[in-house]
Amino acid sequence: MPVVEDLLLDQVIQGDCIEILNSLPEKSIDLIFADPPYNLQLSQELWRPNMTKVDAVDDNWDKFDGLAEYDQFTREWLNACRRVLKDTGTIWVIGSYHNIYRVGKILMDLGYWILNDIVWVKTNPMPNFRGVRFTNAHETLIWAQKIKGSRYTFNHHAMKSLNDDLQMRSDWEMPLCTGSERVKANGSKAHSTQKPEALLYRVILSSSNPGDIVLDPFFGSGTTGAVAKKLHRHWIGLERDPNYVKIAQERIDAIQQQMFVEDVFVFTTKRNRPRVPFGTLLENSLIKPGQVLYFGKTGSITATVLANGSIKHNGITGSIHQIGREIQKAPCNGWEHWFYIDENTGERLPIDTLREKYLAKVSKVNVNDDKSSTAF
Secondary structure, three states, X not given: OOOOOHXXXXXXEEOOHHHHHHHOXXXXXXXXXXXXXXXXXXXOOOEOOOXXXXXXXXXXXXXXXXXXXXXXXXXXXXXXXXHHEEEEEEEEEEEOOOOHHHHHHHHHHOOOEEEEEEEXXXXXXXXXXXXXXOOOOEEEEEEEEOOOOOOOXXXXXXXXXXXXXXXXXXXXXXXXXXXXXXXXXXXXXXXXXXXOHXXXXXXXXXXXXXXXXXXXXXXXXXXXXXXXXXXXXXXXXXXXXXXXXXXXXXXXXXXXXXXXXXXXXXXXXXXXXXXXXXXXXXXXXXOOOXXXXXXXXXXXXXXXXXXXXXXXXXXXXXOHHHHHHHHHOOOOOHHHHEEEEOOOOOOEEEOXXXXXXXXXXXXXXXXXXXXXXXXX
């Protein structure tokens, strides 16, 4: 697998994002967050009712000669991003109604597979001062994988924990970037579309791991790099405006990175924990041959454990998954559907409890072995 040179990691690279992307190693990036120009197409100045001018997005980088030019630009940078993404990588693109539908179509045309669209609901949106439309109170994030069906990173349990142990939904409520979080330059906001760090925290925590490389092709004031640094991810920022490059680099350099502690930043999930065959429970006396298992916490359907690690139900023999599938005529994760009776409490518990007990025992042994080994 091609790797990015260390000299490029944790740096803001000045220049055209498409040219730089095309110079990076193929399949070298784990995660991309892109906040491209929205092509807002503002045709006149905005004024509040009190006759103060609205500081709207009227930067040159957001101006295109038409939709055809914008589409071509979008296709080129998305294609360049796809080249550098690992086959297991994902991309996030944020936009508004001005551009997100065009971006979504081009994403799909290029072979990306959309996993989610997230609605960022702004709790403090800018009003529609002319009163001719609804207040635009949200933006949309598209999350897509490079190749449909490939394995990708999604830290489901981390996001659930972040949301008070409730599965996180696709509508995220949080305020615009304001106050002390706003990066200033010469007394005014340094970048007109700076995103809140809370938004990037969810994006990066959900879809990358410590040590992964996060790339932002429209780096701006450096929010992606700031959050990536705090979460112990490597980052690469691409930015053509030298003023933004300077602002972003100074902002990130000022962050005091917390010392990396694995238990703090790495989350073990059921998907990445070591595989444990059901027979291992027999070998370690956590389950005994002849023991009765129950299908469901309260059901009356049972099976008998055989000495070879299979189970028998109504004359049919197979794995915990095969027999479960036969019983319910649907896919079955036997670890969660089969229960045993705890000898101490008399309670029915899923056999996955015994797998966790075994993994905890193995982990403790490995830690003790590491502590006892001494280099001479």
